[in-house]
Amino acid sequence: DANGYIDDHRGYNFTWSPNGSAPGNTTNPKNNHGTAVGGICGAVANNGVGIAGVAGRCKIFPLRTMPDNSNGIVYGYESILYCALNGVDVVNCSWGSRSPSCIDEDVVAYAVARGTAVVAAAGNHNSASPFYPGSYRGVLGVGVVNPNDDVIQMTGRGPTVDVMAPGHDSWTTDNGGGYFGFCCTSGSSPIAAGIVALVRSAHPTLGPLEACAIVRESVDESPWKTIPSSIDPLLLPRGRVNALRAVTALPATVI
Numbered sequence: 001d002a003n004g005y006i007d008d009h010r011g012y013n014f015t016w017s018p019n020g021s022a023p024g025n026t027t028n029p030k031n032n033h034g035t036a037v038g039g040i041c042g043a044v045a046n047n048g049v050g051i052a053g054v055a056g057r058c059k060i061f062p063l064r065t066m067p068d069n070s071n072g073i074v075y076g077y078e079s080i081l082y083c084a085l086n087g088v089d090v091v092n093c094s095w096g097s098r099s100p101s102c103i104d105e106d107v108v109a110y111a112v113a114r115g116t117a118v119v120a121a122a123g124n125h126n127s128a129s130p131f132y133p134g135s136y137r138g139v140l141g142v143g144v145v146n147p148n149d150d151v152i153q154m155t156g157r158g159p160t161v162d163v164m165a166p167g168h169d170s171w172t173t174d175n176g177g178g179y180f181g182f183c184c185t186s187g188s189s190p191i192a193a194g195i196v197a198l199v200r201s202a203h204p205t206l207g208p209l210e211a212c213a214i215v216r217e218s219v220d221e222s223p224w225k226t227i228p229s230s231i232d233p234l235l236l237p238r239g240r241v242n243a244l245r246a247v248t249a250l251p252a253t254v255i
Contacts, residue, residue, distance in 0.1 A: 037172075037189075040053060042054075042055055058194070080116075091119070120142065142188045144184055162237055167190075196215050210255050213254065
């Protein structure tokens with residue numbers, strides 16, 4: 001209490017004022033994107049129901065950033081700032097745009113300086129153009145393959161994309177308690193964010209950049225089964241994330 005955010009016990013709804021909803025209610029009845037991302041990160045494992053999230057025993061703190069009358073992320077950088085101020089270890093950003101901002105870049109730098117790891121989608125724009133916040137310094141940018149390690153045509157790529165993850169054709173949680181097939185870099189980013197969370201759980205003294213470095217350096221190198229002919233392989237990152245390698249790596253030998 002008294003942190004400036006009303007009733008943020010299990011999450012916070014940045015859209016409560018324009019929506020006329022409760023500040024503590026993060027449910028978006030008109031869009032299932034956040035529910036899908038949350039399931040990939042943290043759906044309960046070993047309960048005989050549905051799916052298992054990558055970091056299933058880590059705590060999820062949802063932040064609603066999309067108002068009812070919008071199809072876009074309106075309060076994204078406010079949510080990153082919230083994570084920085086409230087000690088969140090990892091923030092996943094399955095969103096972004098190709099428009100950079102020095103103010104937004106400062107928000108990301110502030111979050112990293114305060115100990116929050118920032119993981120973000122590389123974008124679904126089928127090019128090597130930078131995509132933000134995934135391309136800001138200090139952010140782990142994540143492109144997308146499918147479970148067979150086929151590179152997906154739409155993936156963002158280029159020097160600011162750090163790793164790939166199998167987010168395409170991922171099965172995850174849906175609004176209303178069901179499950180459905182998810183896709184794209186929005187599905188790959190929470191896989192990488194979940195692994196960063198596991199690394200920080202295994203090594204609590206690591207800083208955000210160190211944890212992201214371990215995930216980046218613990219990949220399976222160039223496991224690609226197929227690459228679309230229009231994609232230059234040199235624009236792809238070194239490899240695809242490997243959770244087991246990341247959590248068993250010795251930090252002193254990797255960083």
